[in-house]
Amino acid sequence: MNANLSLHVPQPPARPGEPADFSYLKLAPAGAAPRPLPTASIGETIDLAVSLIRVIDDEGQALGAWDPHLETVQLHKALRYMLVTRAMDDRVRRAQRGGQVSFYMQSMGEEAVSVAAAMALRPGDMLFPTYRNQGLHIARDRNPIDLMCQCLSNSHDMCKGRQMPVMYHWREGNIFSISGNLATQLPQAVGWAMASAIKREPHIACAWTGEGSTAEADFHHALTFASVYRAPVILNVVNNQWAISTFQGVAGGEHQTFAARGPGFGIPGLRVDGNDVLAVYAVTQWAAERARGGGGPTLIELVTYRAGPHSTSDDPSRYRPKDEWRAFPLGDPIVRLKNHLIWSGAWSAERHEALVKEIDNQIAETWKLAVSYGTLPESPLDPLTMFDDVFKERTPHLERQREQFMKLKG
C-alpha cells in the first residue's frame, strides 16, 4: 500500500442543492491589465494568459488600455445583435417543445463572445464556429430567418434537411459549416490560415471551441500547426464553465488557465472577460492585427457562463445549482453593455425596454414567415435529394439506390 497515492478526480465547487461558489475563478479589476503592442514577444504577453483582461467594470465604466473606444453606433449595434441572438434562441428553443424543430442549442449568457469578435474582424476573414456561435451570423448581418429555416428543415433550409438544427453554414458570409464532432474545426481553421499565407492574402481565420473540447487531440494539432507555420489564425476557447455535466476542471482547468496552453506552444494566450463586449472586441482586434501583420496565431480564452441547458435534451438541474448563473461574477453580457451605455449617457432603461420589445416583435414576425416555409414534421423538402452531394456526381450504386427508392415510393 502506498498511502500517498489516490486518483485525483476533479470535483465542481457546488452541486444541486448547494450554494453556487465561484471562488475558484481568478478575477482581476477592469482596466488593470496592460496592453502590449500586437507585435509584442511571447514574453511580454505571458502574464495576460493567467490574469483577466476586462474593460467594463461593475458600474458600467470603461477603463484601461484595452478600451477599444468604439463609437456609440457600434455599441448600439452590438447591443442589438446580442438581443437579436437571444430572442432568436428563445423563439426556436420553444418551438422544440411543440415539435416544430427536433432539437436546439442556445447561446444565452455568452452572446458577447460571438458578437464582439465578429465585429472586430473583417468580412473577408473566415470564421470556424461551434454550435454555440449563432451570434457570428447575426453580427455579420445575416437575416435570422435563414437560421430559423435551417432549424425547421423547410424549403429554405441551407442544409437541405441534411443536418440537425443549428449546424449552419454561410458560404457568402465566410462562415464555415458546423460539424457535430467537437474540435475538428480548429486545425481546419489553421489550414485555412496557412493557405491565406501561402497565397499572401489579407484574410485571417478565426475559430472557436468550448473549453471541454480542448481535450480533443485536434486542439493540440491546431496549436502545433499554428505555431510551427506562424499561421494567421485566432483560436478562441469559450470557457463557459460547463461541458454538458462536467465542469471546467475535468477539461484540465483546475491547475492552469486555458489561455496558458498558448505559451507552451509559443503562442500568446490572452484570458479575457467573455461577457464584456469591449474587452472581447479589443483582444480580437489585437490578435487580428498581430496575425495580419505576420505575427502569427493567438489563443484567447473567453471566461463566460453557459446560462441555459447544454441543449434541449439536457437538464442541468441534475448536476449544477439552479441559481448558478445569478452568482456568476461576470454577469450577463447584455446587461453589462446596457449598463455601460447608460453610464456613458448614450442609453436609458426606457430605450432598452423599447428595443427589446421591437426585437421580440421582429423575431416573432420572422418566425411566422419561417414557419410558413414548412416545419420538420411537414417538411416540404424532396427526399430524393438525400442522394445528392454525397459526391459531386452520383455514383452507380447511389443511382441504383435512388431508383430503388423511387420505385418503392411509387
Add this chain to the structure above:
Amino acid sequence: MPRMNMIQALNSAMDIAMQRDEGVIILGQDVGYFGGVFRCTDGLQKKYGEQRVIDTPIAEGGIIAAAIGMSVNGLRPVAEIQFADYIYPAYDQIVSELARLRYRSAGEFSAPITVRVPSGGGIRGGQTHSQSPEALFAHVCGVKVVMPSNPYDAKGLLTAAIEDDDPVIFFEPKRLYNGPFDADPDKPAVAWTAHSKGEVPAGHYTVPMGKAEIVRAGSAVTIITYGTLVHVVQAVVESTGIDAEIIDVRSIVPLDVETLATSVCKTGRCIVAHEATEFAGFGAELVATVQRECFWQLEAPIERVAGWDTPYPHAFEWEYFPGRKRIAAALEQVMAGT
C-alpha cells in the same frame, strides 16, 4: 422476474460486474455524477465512488488509450463512447493498439476492455448521432464486436464482454433503449415491460458471445439481422404471414456460422438486413458466408436490405431508414425468385 428496459439491464450488468470484481471500473464522458447522457451508469458513481466511475475529459482517443493502460496494469475498464459517431478520434487506439496488443506481444500483453457504444438512428440525430459503424470494427482483426437487440441479451452479453479476456466493442442500438421499435415512428412508443425479453434476472448471468439466436422459427426463408432491425423484421413477418425464420446475429465477431448455415440450408432462401449503409457493410460478409455454406441449397439470390449509402439525413430519417416497406419488398423478391 424483474422487468427492465435496456438501460436498466446494462446498468445492472455493470453494477454486478463491479460488485464481483474490484478491478472493473467505468470511464467516459458524463458517466459519473450525471450517470451518462443516456443514464446507463446512473447511480454507479454514488455506489462505487469517483475513482471507479470516472468522468473523463472529452477525448475519445484519450479514453481508449487510458483504458488500455489501465487494463495492462490489471484493471478491467468499461469505457463509454457517448455516441458511435464520436468514436473516430479513438480509431487509431482501437485499430493499431487495442486490437493488436496481444498479437504483437506474442500473447504477453493484452487489453481486456469493453467499449460501450450507443449506435444507430431513429432518434432524429442527423449525421452525427445516428451511425452504425460496426463494419469498421468487424474488419479489424483482434476486437470482438457485439450488438444486442433486447434487455435480456444486453445484460447477458455485457457481462460476458466484461469477463472476456479480449477487447469487445459493444454496440447499443439506442432506439431500443426504452422499448422495441417496429419502424413506425408515428405509433406510440412501446415499453419493454410487455416484451418477453424485458424479463431480466436480477443476478449474474451471461449470454455467450459467438452465438446467434433464432427469434422466430420458420421454413420458408431465413432473415439474418441484428440490432434495431430485429424488431422491424419481426413486424414485417407478422404482417405478411410468410413462415420466415428470423435470426438475431447478436455477435458480429465471432460470428455463429453454424446457426446461419443450418437455417439457410433448410429454407433455401435468405435476406440479410441491417441499418448500417450497404456498400461494404457487414451484410456483405454475411452474404458471402451464406453463399459459401449453402450455395447448392439456395433457391433464389440472397437479398440485402440496408441503409442507403449516404450520410444519415436529418429530415429524411424515415425515408433513409431500412424500414418495413423495404424489408417487405425484399421478402417478396426472394420468395418469387426460383
